[in-house]
Amino acid sequence: MSDLSLGSDRGALREKARKLDEADPLSAKRAEFVLDDDTVYLDGNSLGALPAVVPGRMADVVARQWGRLRIRSWTESGWWTAPERVGDRIAPLVGAAPGQVVAGDSTSVNVFKALVGAVRMAGEGRDEIVVDATTFPTDGYIAESAARLTGRRLVAADPAGIVDALGPRTAVALVNHVDYRSGRLHDLPGVTAAAHEAGALVVWDLCHSAGALPVGLDEHGVDLAVGCTYKYLNGGPGSPAFLYVRRDLQSRFDSPLPGWNSHRDPFGMSGRYEPADGAVRGRVGTPDILSMLALEAALEVWDGVPIEAVRDKSLALTDFFLECVAAYVRPGRVESITPARHGERGSQVALRCAGAGAVMETLIARGVVGDFRHPDVLRFGFTPLYVSFADTERAARVLAEVVAAGT
């Protein structure tokens, strides 16, 4: 490709970006985030950008709720009920009716609750926990611990063939909805149905899908799910994770972390544990209120946003990025490991690239922020609430320059 044709590509793709941004029904949302024009932020699949509503809310939580009301805020500022209130704000984004999601603890801790809870529901006869072999590491480590503590066997299965690993011995399968490295979207309805056919339960990890695409937990009869809130939900660094337990399983959910916050009458201070009904049963100890209320404020940006519109824009963004990369980057220099088929794609593009670590450092220095995943992957996350098509074109263009300079 000559420089001349590249130049005309650029003009055409910039013009296309301009038109796509103009037609974008979510474009007004960008103003609700703190962004700087110098940076293209494509790492919202690791840490979402700051919603503009959060700083003022946090100042009030700290200075007035904690500083002036102090202990009274547990009731007067609604601190005590925040975990289930925040859960109900997350619920519609993952296709759950109210009363099934609770926020709190880390994803790892919630994976533990979900897996041990599922094993106990599955009963004694089922002695295997199946986990997808390409999982984000913490899920695998925690699954191994859950297996060890419940006397089960851990089975790692390739996610493409996970259905074949399910059988009469399976207690529960733990599957990532979207692979954190490749961005591959797994078949939630199909795997859930297959697990149920095998008489097993399934726990979905939604870290890379909550807030990025429709999940349909209720619609597809998912048993349990966990997810983080600091990626596409923009809850802030290390913001509380969430746990979903399907309503008709809640009365059988027997948590391995039965802290006092999950007691039917926590202030009765009884020495005997009696679990609360509903999503509250997934709580453990006193919730991290500052992080929880920052998350609650952050979730306000979702008011009136249909997750289907987010998905439409997400696919348009990743399509357009792949188009720009194909046009700008020297053939063979990078290879997309993100599926081309929409039905198999999350909301990120992962490019295999020689020297990926150094390439990402240079990209960041030039204002295009993605991240590097071991050993050779450049990850670019597309967060439809605040990433534009112009950002996307610029990212591909800078990437092309960086890899051209480096070769």
Next chain:
Amino acid sequence: MSDLSLGSDRGALREKARKLDEADPLSAKRAEFVLDDDTVYLDGNSLGALPAVVPGRMADVVARQWGRLRIRSWTESGWWTAPERVGDRIAPLVGAAPGQVVAGDSTSVNVFKALVGAVRMAGEGRDEIVVDATTFPTDGYIAESAARLTGRRLVAADPAGIVDALGPRTAVALVNHVDYRSGRLHDLPGVTAAAHEAGALVVWDLCHSAGALPVGLDEHGVDLAVGCTYKYLNGGPGSPAFLYVRRDLQSRFDSPLPGWNSHRDPFGMSGRYEPADGAVRGRVGTPDILSMLALEAALEVWDGVPIEAVRDKSLALTDFFLECVAAYVRPGRVESITPARHGERGSQVALRCAGAGAVMETLIARGVVGDFRHPDVLRFGFTPLYVSFADTERAARVLAEVVAAGT
């Protein structure tokens, strides 16, 4: 007692308060907290007051670290290492050398890590977990879960006779350093030595002693300890708890929650779990950064404060409160269940009182904030960094008026 003699008591006790405040070496610390003169805040044993440094720090964490640096803050703002950095700030307050304390998760979750970890260190032959029968409920619930998951038996023992419950079957004893209801201080050196003599380990819950009195974890050879940071450490509502694992036990600490943050090489993203050395091994998932950094800022008020000075003032405050209560409150109307002996007293006074719930409501309405604990206890926490002797006299005086009016 006639009104006349009560009047002269008042004069004398107010004068005594004035002199005590004048001589108080910690009196300048009060200015480092956000307080209002209308309120006597004696609930710092439930939620510590706001340190004045926190609002500005949180504004910077939110607006600059999250809002502008975003993902870069994990390294550039020191987010990733915050749990062990904050742990090292807590360490001297509980008598621990650096590298043994890590902050994160709730107290309940840390009790779980500590107990299962201790059971695994104790070995197969020891099949009992001993817990003090008057424990804060969550410790008992979690201990029961730990016993169930590790195939151990839970033994509840009166804390006064807990030493008698320790024997060759004991894997670990979980004991509260200060009883949350009565304020009774348990014998940490004695029980620890007895546990060791029995070949068992001991986990201390420091929720009501960390920041209130010298704990001496290293000095007394404590094995593991947990505690919260939102009481005497003023870390904010639901701020991260902490876990102490004695240095020479760390390599044997086998966490039941081996999340990726505790991996030797977390960003290697290996499917195989290899625990990190040191306090880091107690981490689990991504830490709640907003709450963690509020706590870190809050801990700055301890710079240059010897915990022995805190203890001296704490005992002087509770002594003085008991003196004022004895002088002001009609005999027989309230009864202290907090030990008179200094060696058995924490940093609160608990008064048994008929109609305690309604009495506390009225006290709060009149600006004296303590709390009510089921079924008949008025709890008053004395936080030496910001409670004055004048506060203490006023609290007793208002209490006397309230209970007199109510009878």
